Amino acid sequence: MADNVTPRVRVPREASAGDSVSVRTLISHPMESGQRRDGDGNIIPRQIINRFTCDFNGQNVVDVTLEPAISTNPYFQFEAVVNETGTFQFTWYDDDGSVYEETADIAVS
Amino acid sequence: MDVSRRQFVGTGLVAAAAFFGLPKIASAEGLEEAINAFTGGADAASDGITLIAPEIAENGNTVPIEVEAPGAESIMILAAGNPSPDVCTINFGPAAGRHAASTRIRLAGEQDVIAIARMPDGSFKQARQNVRVTIGGCGG
Numbered sequence: 744m745a746d747n748v749t750p751r752v753r754v755p756r757e758a759s760a761g762d763s764v765s766v767r768t769l770i771s772h773p774m775e776s777g778q779r780r781d782g783d784g785n786i787i788p789r790q791i792i793n794r795f796t797c798d799f800n801g802q803n804v805v806d807v808t809l810e811p812a813i814s815t816n817p818y819f820q821f822e823a824v825v826n827e828t829g830t831f832q833f834t835w836y837d838d839d840g841s842v843y844e845e846t847a848d849i850a851v852s
Numbered sequence: 853m854d855v856s857r858r859q860f861v862g863t864g865l866v867a868a869a870a871f872f873g874l875p876k877i878a879s880a881e882g883l884e885e886a887i888n889a890f891t892g893g894a895d896a897a898s899d900g901i902t903l904i905a906p907e908i909a910e911n912g913n914t915v916p917i918e919v920e921a922p923g924a925e926s927i928m929i930l931a932a933g934n935p936s937p938d939v940c941t942i943n944f945g946p947a948a949g950r951h952a953a954s955t956r957i958r959l960a961g962e963q964d965v966i967a968i969a970r971m972p973d974g975s976f977k978q979a980r981q982n983v984r985v986t987i988g989g990c991g992g
Binding site (some may be wrong): 751763776778791797798800802803804805806807808809811812813814815817818819820821822823824825 | 913914915931934935936938940941942943944945946947948949950952953954955956957958963966
């Protein structure tokens, strides 16, 4: 597991039913591309987050496949339609098998 | 064996071309392959998809990009000049709002960023934007 992996997400606290709300996510992760070399000329092995998903109340919002060309600390912004009060579930999958999770609640009126 | 100066220079040029030229060709092939794997060789229209990327990026390590394709079920982003052209593939689920996303990507140098959207009816849309990079982002 990479060090100090901290997911951060931002969704509006409340919205009206049927609104499309903006979701922003950031996770601190080195996203080691497997292209770089250390001081001795050895390739630093690849370690990236290879998949990111976001669900709202069990319904998929986005499912992203990441490659090494995504920057350090992967950031994603997208929109989700909310029809009822519920919870966003965010999941990041690391190359080494680790899974990082985060949730965010939204109140819909 | 007698090697004239002319032959020697010629051989040197061929060797140099092989050495410097091949990675570029390999990368172009990789791009074709990546596109074909996604589209299955189908042609892509150029309307109905928007790719926003800076014309000049100071730092190739984090280039902000934004892509929007109304109604698309999936958008693939490629960087034509990177060692490996794949950047990411965004699949939109039933709870997605506007079919748009923004993220930050790495670019090795000046190159085209390509976005291809797959529509539910099986057609494809493609957008391309050239980005100049001051500092490359592949640790080279």
